[in-house]
Amino acid sequence: AQSVAQPEDQVNVAEGNPLTVKCTYSVSGNPYLFWYVQYPNRGLQFLLKYITGDNLVKGSYGFEAEFNKSQTSFHLKKPSALVSDSALYFCAVRDSGTYKYIFGTGTRLKVLA
Amino acid sequence: EAQVTQNPRYLITVTGKKLTVTCSQNMNHEYMSWYRQDPGLGLRQIYYSMNVEVTDKGDVPEGYKVSRKEKRNFPLILESPSPNQTSLYFCASSLSGVDTEAFFGQGTRLTVV
Numbered sequence: 001a002q003s004v005a006q007p008e009d010q011v012n013v014a015e016g017n018p019l020t021v022k023c024t025y026s027v028s029g030n031p032y033l034f035w036y037v038q039y040p041n042r043g044l045q046f047l048l049k050y051i052t053g054d055n056l057v058k059g060s061y062g063f064e065a066e067f068n069k070s071q072t073s074f075h076l077k078k079p080s081a082l083v084s085d086s087a088l089y090f091c092a093v094r095d096s097g098t099y100k101y102i103f104g105t106g107t108r109l110k111v112l113a
Numbered sequence: 114e115a116q117v118t119q120n121p122r123y124l125i126t127v128t129g130k131k132l133t134v135t136c137s138q139n140m141n142h143e144y145m146s147w148y149r150q151d152p153g154l155g156l157r158q159i160y161y162s163m164n165v166e167v168t169d170k171g172d173v174p175e176g177y178k179v180s181r182k183e184k185r186n187f188p189l190i191l192e193s194p195s196p197n198q199t200s201l202y203f204c205a206s207s208l209s210g211v212d213t214e215a216f217f218g219q220g221t222r223l224t225v226v
Contacts, residue, residue, distance in 0.1 A: 032211050043117070043203055043217035044156075051212040090155065096211045099144055099163065100171060103155040 002027045004093050006104035013081045014112050021076040021107045023091030032094040033074045034101070035065055039087045047089075050074060061085070081111045115140045119204050119218035126194055126225055134189045134221050136204035142216070143209040145187040146171065147179065149200040150220075156203065162187055163209065194225040 003026045013019045025031055032051055036044040048059025055067045065076045074091060091104040117138045126132055138145065146161035148171075158171030162181040176198055178190040187206075191198060201222050205215040 034214060036217075041220075043219045044205075044215075045217070046214040049212070049214055094211050098161065098169070099207075099209070099211055100146070100158050100161060101148075101156070101205075101215065103148075103157075105153060105155040 002093050002095055002102050004091050004102055004104040006089075006091055006107045008107050009105075010108045010110060012110045012112060015083055016080050019078050019081040019085070019109065019111070021089050021091075021109060023074045023076065023104060024072050025074060025091075025093050026072065027093055029096060031067075031072075031074075032096065033065075033067065034092045034094065035059065035063070035074075035076050036090045036092060037061075037087050038090065038106075044090060047076070081109075083111045083113050085109060086111045115216065117204055117206050117216050117218040119202075119221050122219060122221060124221060124223050126223070128195055128225055129193050132191050132194060132223075134191075134202060134204075134223070136187045136189065136218060137185050138187075138204075138206040138216070139185065140206060140216065141184065142206035143184070144213075145181065145204065145206045146215075147177070147187070147189045148203045148205065149173065150203060151200050159189070159202075191223075194223075196225050199223060199225050 034049045035047040050067045058064045092101045147159040148156040160179040162168045204218040207213045207215040
C-alpha cells in the first residue's frame with residue numbers, strides 16, 4: 001500500500017533562515033509526489049510536484065523540493081523563510097491506478113519574526 | 114477565474130437530517146473527488162469520479178453518497194448525518210492523468226449535533 005509520512009507535527013524557524021519540511025514515502029512503482037500548502041480558512045494550494053527528471057523541483061513562492069530515491073524522501077525547502085510562509089503543509093503521493101491522493105498528516109510551519 | 118466552488122462554507126445540522134454539499138468546477142476537469150480533513154489524520158478520500166457517470170469509493174465512504182451527472186458538478190450527500198461526520202470537507206478537481214495537480218475548494222466545515 002502506498003503511504004506518506006511527515007514525521008514533524010510542527011516546525012519552527014526564524015525569519016530569514018532556511019527551512020525544511022520533511023516527507024518520506026512508500027510506493028510500488030513510480031512515485032508521483034506533490035506538496036500542497038493550506039492557509040487558515042482556505043483550501044489546499046498546489047506548490048510543486050515531482051514526476052520524473054531532475055531531482056530538485058522548483059515551485060511557487062520560492063519553494064523547492066528534493067527528491068531522493070534511495071532515501072524515499074521528498075523534503076520541501078526554502079532558502080530564506082518569511083513570516084507569511086507560516087501555514088500547514090501537506091505532502092502527497094498520487095496513486096497511479098485510482099488517481100487518489102494519499103496525504104501525509106501535515107506539518108505546521110511557524111516562521112518567527 | 115479558474116476555481117472550485119463549494120457550498121455552504123459552514124453548516125450546523127442535527128443527527129439524521131439529510132444534507133447536500135455542492136461542488137462545482139469551471140475548468141472542464143474530468144477527475145473530481147471529496148476529502149475530509151480531521152486533526153492528526155490529514156486528508157482522507159471519501160469518493161472520487163474519473164468522469165461523468167463514473168464514481169467509486171475512496172478510503173472512508175461509509176455514510177456518504179455522490180453523483181456525477183454533469184462534468185462540472187459533484188455533490189456530496191449525507192443521507193443521515195451522525196456526529197462522527199463532523200469534519201472539514203474539501204472538494205477537488207484535476208485533469209485526468211496521474212501527474213496533474215489538484216485544485217481544491219475552500220472547504221465546508223460541517224458540525225452534526
